[in-house]
Amino acid sequence: MAFFVSSILLILIGLYAVLVKRNIMKIVIGLSLMDTGVNLLIISLGFIRGRTAPIINTRDLLVNTSSKVVDPLPQALVLTAIVIGVAVTAVALSIVMLMYSKKKTLEIDEYKELKW
Amino acid sequence: MRKWFALALLIVLGFFLAEIASSFPFGQEKWGVSKHYVDRGIEENRGANLVTSIVVNYRGFDTLGEVTVLFLAATALAFLLSTCRCRRKYRRWDASLILKTASETLYPLLILFGAYIFIHGHLTPGGGFQGGTVIASAVMLMLLSYFSFHPNHRALSTTEGLAGLAFVLIGFAGLVWGGSFLANNILPLGQWNRLFSAGVIPLIYVAVGFKVGAELSGLITDMLKATKEEE
Numbered sequence: 001m002a003f004f005v006s007s008i009l010l011i012l013i014g015l016y017a018v019l020v021k022r023n024i025m026k027i028v029i030g031l032s033l034m035d036t037g038v039n040l041l042i043i044s045l046g047f048i049r050g051r052t053a054p055i056i057n058t059r060d061l062l063v064n065t066s067s068k069v070v071d072p073l074p075q076a077l078v079l080t081a082i083v084i085g086v087a088v089t090a091v092a093l094s095i096v097m098l099m100y101s102k103k104k105t106l107e108i109d110e111y112k113e114l115k116w
Numbered sequence: 117m118r119k120w121f122a123l124a125l126l127i128v129l130g131f132f133l134a135e136i137a138s139s140f141p142f143g144q145e146k147w148g149v150s151k152h153y154v155d156r157g158i159e160e161n162r163g164a165n166l167v168t169s170i171v172v173n174y175r176g177f178d179t180l181g182e183v184t185v186l187f188l189a190a191t192a193l194a195f196l197l198s199t200c201r202c203r204r205k206y207r208r209w210d211a212s213l214i215l216k217t218a219s220e221t222l223y224p225l226l227i228l229f230g231a232y233i234f235i236h237g238h239l240t241p242g243g244g245f246q247g248g249t250v251i252a253s254a255v256m257l258m259l260l261s262y263f264s265f266h267p268n269h270r271a272l273s274t275t276e277g278l279a280g281l282a283f284v285l286i287g288f289a290g291l292v293w294g295g296s297f298l299a300n301n302i303l304p305l306g307q308w309n310r311l312f313s314a315g316v317i318p319l320i321y322v323a324v325g326f327k328v329g330a331e332l333s334g335l336i337t338d339m340l341k342a343t344k345e346e347e
Contacts, residue, residue: 004137011133012126019122041137049143054166055241056158057309066147066154069166073150076170080182083245083328087189090335094196097342101202 003044010037024099024106028092035085039078046074162305163238163314171243172317172324176298179320180283183327187280190331190338197342205345211261219261226254234325238314244321248328255333259340266341272334279327286316286323 010033017030047070052061054072061068096106103110140146147154153170163169171179210216233240234247258265290299298316306313 001142004134004142008130008133008137012130015129016122016126019125020119044142045140047143048145053241054154055164056166057164057239062158062308065158066151069154071147071150072153072166072170073148075167076175079167079171079243079245080178083182084185087186090339091189091192091196094193094200094339097202097339098196098200101200
């Protein structure tokens with residue numbers, strides 16, 4: 001249960017940073033926090049109490065496997081999501097570099113061309 | 117004003133998220149399709165690491181899409197930074213002797229470790245993405261400690277393209293000889309928990325490891341070189 005609570009808190013903290021903070025770097029940090037929260041939530045959905053990791057490297061794990069290991073599918077999904085998160089953060093940071101080179105400021109309020 | 121509005125929104129959203137999450141029993145069995153993967157994964161794929169089995173075989177098509185997203189991100193980043201006038205003149209600096217010596221010693225070891233991780237992806241926790249990231253961290257260490265260190269960009273992009281091509285070709289080999297795209301019955305499956313086992317899974321993960329390593333190294337180099345210019 002603590003996993004659910006803390007991952008939802010992480011998502012909300014990240015969303016708060018995206019909505020309220022004016023510094024672009026802090027907004028990017030918020031995006032990446034939301035990413036981490038979602039990953040933690042998915043992982044904790046697949047957790048089963050008292051089970052081991054889904055790596056079948058001993059003989060007694062070979063028989064009746066599904067009563068001895070946790071769910072591997074959420075872990076595989078999160079493996080994908082982490083890589084996509086890195087790609088998103090890299091593109092976001094390069095956009096920040098581009099914006100900074102135009103106006104020499106990181107305050108989001110200075111970029112009035114984005115409003116319509 | 118904006119802050120309170122955001123907080124109210126967050127409270128509503130948090131309430132609904134908590135409501136949804138509390139409808140799932142924490143820490144108890146809730147198998148869906150993955151029961152098949154767990155119970156029959158060894159029989160069908162011989163890969164000791166079931167997560168790798170899922171990522172590369174059962175959901176291999178998804179992984180191909182993921183690799184494409186990574187490629188797209190690297191391309192977008194290179195394009196964005198090529199239009200950026202963010203170069204600043206830097207005086208040629210040298211890192212301290214300790215950092216230079218340590219990174220020179222660690223550089224080949226880190227690359228070896230990354231290769232170890234992606235070659236053993238079907239046996240131990242790890243795989244192409246993790247190993248590739250370790251290799252990129254080796255390149256980053258060198259970039260931080262030597263001003264003039266410059267990985268060969270053409271070689272990096274050639275490696276990346278060839279590795280991606282290898283992934284797709286293995287998939288098509290499955291289509292031609294195995295019956296479906298990325299089918300795992302074109303190579304002998306071998307014995308469980310051995311290095312040469314699990315059919316095409318290690319081959320695909322080695323390709324992914326090369327691709328991710330080259331891609332992330334190129335990405336870090338692009339970002340650093342876009343800002344740095346020798347005086």
